[in-house]
Structures are given as structure tokens and as C-alpha cells.
Amino acid sequence: MPQVIIFNKPFQVLSQFTDTENRKNLADYITEAGYYAAGRLDFDSEGLMVLTDHGPTQHMITGQQWHKTYLVQVEGRANAQQLQQLRQGVQVKDYMAKALNTEILAKKPGWVWRRDPPIRERKNIPTSWLYITINQGKNRQVRRMCAAVGLPVLRLIRSQIGALTLEKLLPGEYKFVKFIK
Template identity: 45%
Template sequence: MSSIYLLHKPYLTLSQFTDAAAPDGAPRATLAKLITIPGIYPAGRLDYDSEGLLLLTDDGALAARITHPKHKQPKTYWVQVEGIPAASALESLRKGVMLNDGPTLPAKARMIAPPSIPERVPPIRSRTEIPTRWLELTIVEGRNRQVRRMTAHVGHPTLRLIRVAIGGWRLDGLAPGQWRRETLHAPVGAVPRRPPGRRR
């Protein structure tokens, strides 16, 4: 039986407990101020300027199964982009786009209504002459800043990025900085999948 901790990582927070490389000596926010459970560490990472679901555990086998590319855990993001993507842009994301480190695997991409979420602090840059839209994007890779590069490739820079799911784990009910513990009643290393037909 293993425990896993679901944390809503806030904007401008490192997905680690220490900041050994603070620029110019300026300290950056870390996980140490959010969760103080001894012996746990992140299973994967989330960029400093991204928000949302981060998984932590003290189970090395479970962490390896979550993060290893061969398991292709789907990761779902809500992405606020600049401009209004055309159907062709969404189709390009679904088929995969060519980035400077090679083509991406096919993704799930769709336009969604603005989600009911807290305002970011500080807020995104806003230009009245340029509209924004929200996308839901699901990928099975984990390249550096991949989602941001994908949306930029199709002409719609990312303004805000929130990870809402990793495999069967979801951010539901957690405000920025909050966390909850879940116990896995399955063999160590098993990763839950969303039951067929379950919807949010």
C-alpha cells in the first residue's frame, strides 16, 4: 500500500524543496513552504511559471512508473492562449507538430469555456485588441516546455498553463497551494486509470 500526495503548485513556485540556483541570490518559492511531509519527493516536474497538479510520493517504484516515458501517462492541461485558434490549428496539435527536437506525438486538443479557477497572481498580460481562448490539451510526452512550444508553433502563444490531470489523478477541489493524500490499494507501482465512462 502506497501513499501519494496531490499538490496544486502555484505560479512562480519551483517543483522542488530547495532552490540551489537562485538568480542573483534572490530566493524563489519552493515546495517547502507548501507541504512538510518528511521523505517525499516530486514524481516529475512542472515548470516554475506553470501551475497545477504535481504528484509527490515516498515510493520510488511508484515515482518511476509515473515518470518513465514507456508508461506514457497522459497529462491534461488547461491552456489560455493568445488569439482564437482555427480548426486547422487544433487539427495540427492533434496530428503532432514538428518542434526543434523532433515531431510530437498526436495530442488531444479542443477549445473549452473559460474554466472556473482563481485569478493568477500576478495576472496574465492583457491586450484589449487581442482576444484569448482556453484549450484543453492532453499529451503523453514530457519534453521541456512542450505545451508552450506546441501552441506557439501553431501561432498561439501560451499565456497561462495549468496541469489538471496526470493519468487518473486530477486537480479537482484543490486551490493553489493546497494538497491532499491518497492511498493506493493496489500493487506498488500501479498507476490508477480513470474508470470507463467517468466524466468530470
């Protein structure tokens, strides 16, 4: 049976176990041998990563049938038209990126931890919090999608992959979970 680890990747940590530039990476947090990331998160993104010791499981988790949900803080007041554009699809580099679901939140969710360093705040420019669900997961996709509709991303936290969630893990914490297909 495949073993699965969920990990809350902190801000500015690489989604790999080695680095030639001596930046923080998975090896600074995860001591288990033989595990590989099922997908990546950008250096500046935070949140849920899934690791497994089983190649076919790794491939399955990164596939399009496993939806990925992100909590996104953007610069500006998001509106229904921008969210509709994300759902209809926007051109990002050489492909069409489409959100399966989008939602504007009234305020930052209570479970969100403080980031160190904090995001830049501009007194005259408000921010919005969104949930965005996708099934592609290409490099910097959510950031590029939001920028395409005029919403630069300030903070991006992956909160869910398929049925797997952060489960109240703090940044840098991990745990073994029962694998659910």
C-alpha cells in the first residue's frame, strides 16, 4: 500500500529535496527517506504538498482528475466579472487556463497563519481573498490567471488536493495520512 505524507510548505521553501544555492528545501523539514513530491509549489507559494513513496500514486495525484484548491490574496477588489473570466478561461502563455470554481471571500479565513515576512500592504489599495479550484497545475498558473484578469497575487496558499487537505498543519509540519483514491 502506498504511503502518503501531507506537508504544509512554508513561504520561500523549494519543492524539492536538494538545492545548489543553499535555499531552504523539503530536506530541511521532512526526514523520511524515499518520498517524492506529487506536484510542486512555487518558491513564493505556501500550503499543501503531497509526497509519496509510490510512483503510480505520484502520477495519479498530479493528474487532472485531482482538483487543486488555492486560497489567494489579490491586490484590488475582485468582482463577479473577473471571476467569470477565470471560469471561462484566460490565455496564459501558450495555453488556455480555466478555473473549475471561483469564490470571493468576505474576509481572510481564520485558519490562515501569519506569513514571515508579511505581504506588502498599500494603504490606498484594498485586497481581496479568493478560493480558486483548478485541475491543471501548470507552473505559476494561478498567479498568471489572476494577473490576466487584473488581480495581481500577493499571497497564494494551496489548501486542498483532491480529498487531501492541510488538516490544521502549521507551516513546516507534516504527517502521514491514509491514502484515498
